[in-house]
Amino acid sequence: MATVKSDISNLQDQAYSKLQVKNGAKIALLVMDGLGDIATRDQGYLTPLEAAQTPNLDALSKDSAQGRMIPVAPGITPGSGPGHLALFGYDPLQFEVGRGVIEALGLGLALKGGDVAVRGNFCTLNAAGLVTDRRAGRIPTETCEKLCAILSRKITRIGTTQVIIQPGKEHRFVIVFRGAGLEGPLSDTDPGRENLPIAPAKPEDPKSAKQKKAAKLVADFYKLALPLLKDQTPANGFLLRGIAHQPHIPTFEERYGLRAAALAVYPMYKGLAQLVGMTRIDGPQNIAEQFRRAVEVYDDYDFFFVHFKYTDKAGEDGNFAAKVKAIEEFDAALPILLAKRPDVIAITGDHSTPCALSGHSWHPQPVLLNSATCGWDKLDRFTETGANLGSLGIFEAKHLIRLMQANARMFAKFGA
């Protein structure tokens, strides 16, 4: 649940919302996904940011402040969900988003507060109802789409609850239960290994009436769905995991008084932005188009979230050269947005994805903050090693939004 768990951060939030003023300033948050990296011997002790040719970032570094950000907590490697929630100013430990919800967002489903989202795997059952293959031999995506269509045609509603079924890759799919009075989390129906029956989904909190209602709904869904699949091979059953509700998250506008636009190419990031109430601007297919579109809608919004995926992709592949190239592509497109001179610009990642690790990591990502009020940190480039020396220090990523607001002069003075 999205309750605030810490008194100090509660006092901080109260102070921020009391001091907040609207002044029409424009703020841009430019996220190079997985930007942060580490300098290792195999890469000649350079990070991709250090190796890349970045004339536009270099120029911007003059007049900018720098620092590094801890995405969740020291040593914690975040997924895209927590990484972005932190950038949007929501403590990812307080606002936890279930795997089913993330999966649904990743498939492009727009979720509403209270929705219960579930990850599904098609599986194989024997005559006795025991699971013989938990992934049904990894059926092709087309088969998955066909099976989901069968279910979707017959099951659109259970009682007053709407049921939305969306195929994913191979054996994976997502179910969203949309109705009043539902809540997760429930236990998985996946027994975890073969030759066991499908487990019932049980409320994590046995006293929660909402969780009980959700558990009943899952059981009813099985009763309706299993008969529809009984003649299919090899996928004649399914297992459900990560059954959780979409938390009621205060929107970006409620929290910061900012009308926010999201310019992302990938559904997951559009979804994460929608989760906090940003407006998604669809259409652009690359970073230059994203910046151009931001410029087109510039007058209609106060805050622009621009997401660039390819730094993370290259990092995940352990492809140093590709990560350098992605940074250079971002740098080359940057002037399109800079022409508008947003009052505040932050450029950062949602986490680090070091090439040497071929995956997300816990290393604080570098951040550059540019405004008329930030001062210059005497750093000529934007790099990890440079950012270590910046005036922003190393701080929790959830504070970035507050620094952006401060730089936009959106806070009154606290106390006399």
Next chain:
Amino acid sequence: MATVKSDISNLQDQAYSKLQVKNGAKIALLVMDGLGDIATRDQGYLTPLEAAQTPNLDALSKDSAQGRMIPVAPGITPGSGPGHLALFGYDPLQFEVGRGVIEALGLGLALKGGDVAVRGNFCTLNAAGLVTDRRAGRIPTETCEKLCAILSRKITRIGTTQVIIQPGKEHRFVIVFRGAGLEGPLSDTDPGRENLPIAPAKPEDPKSAKQKKAAKLVADFYKLALPLLKDQTPANGFLLRGIAHQPHIPTFEERYGLRAAALAVYPMYKGLAQLVGMTRIDGPQNIAEQFRRAVEVYDDYDFFFVHFKYTDKAGEDGNFAAKVKAIEEFDAALPILLAKRPDVIAITGDHSTPCALSGHSWHPQPVLLNSATCGWDKLDRFTETGANLGSLGIFEAKHLIRLMQANARMFAKFGA
């Protein structure tokens, strides 16, 4: 109220107070108000600390540690009250001090825990009792003093509550209600615009008996005071704002076991020091005299708070040259205190007041910490850019007092 609201900081406080030992060491906290600044193009990318000639601070930097401090929370710009509470080790979000209290302190009134302090403006009322000028045409200070004298002469007490009235500049004055069982905050009696009647002061929490008592007191005060002003022109009424009580703050000695002396020139800072139970040492009119006086009373105290106002004044005026000059004046006087070799010296600001912003700001202020145990950070000068590289890092200002105590060897080891 000044209750401890955070469990973690509660645990920290408990640990500190358990580990604390008295050893007779001397600690000096030297505050150049609004010291922090930013490097901008217009100032040749130098801060006043970088531009100033500071031979004594330079010499002290050798053997010192440096860092930067967040006064309240990331992005929050503090007033003098919260800025100083943090330096004194009190979380300004937990120990909030009302506007009336700050105003009273600024006029040199010594407040006691439980006092309800109120900001007043003389105003003009028409025959129907509607406010026609909320500032009574900004009457001269002498008129304000005359009106306050009229009220003070007749109203010294309401029931068992003492009433203290103190004139300020122009139409401004302060009332302090001193008695048992009172509490704020109450709503303002200022209707906020002309042609409305004086509003009643209402409890913020309608269930609070103490707030109700305070509201009744304010109503009774109006009944006594308005008739005394009825023949005055143009100031025949008054509006009250910021009606709040002085929180019960644990004293400096209770909290840190330190007898503290405050050497300040301006009443506001004497008042803030008294708020936490420091002894004010009156007399000195400039920084050299303040240091000399500190040396004279050196044996009677463990902790010396020395406040220097002119860096902030220059910053507020956007006067770079004046801020440089103020820093040089402070630097020139410093050897008077250094001759005594206090065991621990911290030099910092209560916040930043960048010349480029002509006002307080959220930028972390630099801090220099000198003791036999701090180590040298290899920094030859005390500047913002240097402080970014220091061993203290960027930390919340409320922790400075603990670092000073530690450097004074005032904490036993925690755990075996």
